Amino acid sequence: MTELRADLAIISEWIAPGSRVLDLGCGDGTLLDYLKRERDVDGYGLEIDPDNVVACIRHGVNVIQSDLDAGLSDYFDADSFDYVVMTQTLQAMHYPSRLISEMLRVGREGIVTFPNMGHWRARAQLALGGHMPVSRALPNQWYDTPNIHLCTLSDFEALCRHMDIEILQRNVVDTAHRSNFGMTLLPNLLGELALYRFRRR
């Protein structure tokens, strides 16, 4: 497999070796494959796309072909995993809050990453350009985007407060998945991609 995407590298740093991981929208299984080889992690991926399912099987990653919008109750009992991970998928879900609570039902901790709509370029495009933001992180036009539930860091953190979720770790990076001092200072303005680790309070 190709070199690990930088956001996945950050996530894998967050995951304790030997733990059990569920990856929602696991794509071609890159993260799970990496975690299995490098951190002795045991896991399953959920994925809806047929080609990705084939890729997972080819890589020897356990994959369950299913629609995340249908929830996780078909398959998973409460507290089955140490971590439930969802990378750049939250914004494409019909019921993000329902899925987040599902993540914390089946897992001890949740990890999500999503494109930050609070990034200054997105703000500028809407405020000054008067059109929906299109960027490297969000390349689709409004009419053909799978990203139907976009949010900012503030929005996500407000939802966590509302759902009584404790944020354990936060990281923001740019689309090249680099971080810098400015992003630490003004994450909601300068971070293009947000990464969170959280648990039930």
Add this chain to the structure above:
Amino acid sequence: MPDSIPVDSVGLVTPQTRHFADPLTLDCGKILAQYELVYETYGQLNAAADNAILICHALSGDHHAAGYHRKDDKKPGWWDTAIGPGKPIDTDRFFVVSLNNLGGCKGSTGPNTINPATGKLWGPDFPIVTVRDWVNSQARLADVLGIRQWAAVIGGSLGGMQVMQWATDYPERLRHAVVIAAAPNLTAQNIAFNEVVRQALRSDPDFHEGRYAERGVVPAQGLKIARMLGHITYLSDDAMRKKFGRELREGKISFGFDVEFQVESYLRYQGESFVDRFDANTYLLMTKALDYFDPAAAHGGDLSAALAHVKAKFLVVSFTSDWRFSPERSREIVKALLDGDKTVSYAEIEANHGHDAFLIPIPHYFDVFRSYMARIAAEVRHD
């Protein structure tokens, strides 16, 4: 038979017969004092004997899964699309074993073979066999073939049930379980269909309580109706509509009861051709094996408990339009395996072919199948 045998075919194959003198105690309590199993093999068993694959057949299947018996055969074995050089079950890498199950009608001991105790055909006196009985007999075949552990046991529909039984009864004897278009047990609706099949067979005037062979007749009408019903349930509404629509054979209706719609013609053809190749007593036995299969029953209905000791890694596959063995039923199997932290992957194939889809080389299905089998092949030691 095609003009020449295709390069991706296993070619001409000859069934073999193995006699077993060790009595086999069946689930029903009866004992088969001796029996024979007919089987075919494709590919070569390696020196480590760790590249062997067992194929379990479904209701009307048999040992002839791939290749041709004679050069003038019109059709190859029933799963020729999946078994052969370069195919998902690659005979360049695997040694494939496919047998006719006990109670079958293609050479293995069953209703149309001679009962050595009486010197007469078994007929309706052949004991009712279960999926577990089959798996026990298959394990003995593995013993004589020198296969301690299968690289994989693979089956669709009723064949998939045998795969599950293998994984629970002989956890050490298979590394992978490939369960396609199967279910953890039959639904009431499925049992109901089987009962109609049985009634069709048993109410045929030529059935004679199952002793039709002694009288030199065949309950053809019953077999035909049973197969017609089966065929309707193996296809989806969508597939039938696409294949036949309301097309008329003569182009207009004739206000009579002869064949008018194309779908009628198709069903009658399927029914009639089945009469020549299948046995009514075997059909009855197969439906019973289906009805009785329920590994969770011994565990208070808890399938996870039934699968708790499974060691094999699983691939479970279902098809969206399969309403006899629906994706929901496959998901139950997946859920039970996940409950026990078993290694499992699951593919739900978008297909409009109904239950028959498991025999059709649908691209996504075969991509999944091929990828999974390639992983298994990679694990096999190379001599």
